[in-house]
Amino acid sequence: MTGTEVARSRGICELSKGGNQAIETRRIPLFQKDDGVPGLVQPGMLVEVRDEQASWRGLCLATDISAEGVGASRVWQTLRIERHYPGGS
Secondary structure, three states, rough: OOOOOHHHHHHHHHHHOOOOOEEEEEEEEEEOOOOOOOOOOOOEEEEEEOOOOOEEEEEEEEEEEEEEEOOOOEEEEEEEEEEEEEOOO
């Protein structure tokens, strides 16, 4: 492959073989008193999300930290997670 358009088309074709996927956003506390919170989740980490319907795993793409309250009494992290759905091509 020498042409840019040809290479781009081939790349799109190969990436589309990954099946159905989505970018999910989840907001979780950074710190909590019980052991149910994972702590700081960094980009590149695999995460498990336990929804009401089913649990699934994904790749953390980005983490955004925010604080609110007097003296930053609540610290949150917003995760962007790449999720792949079963049954793709």
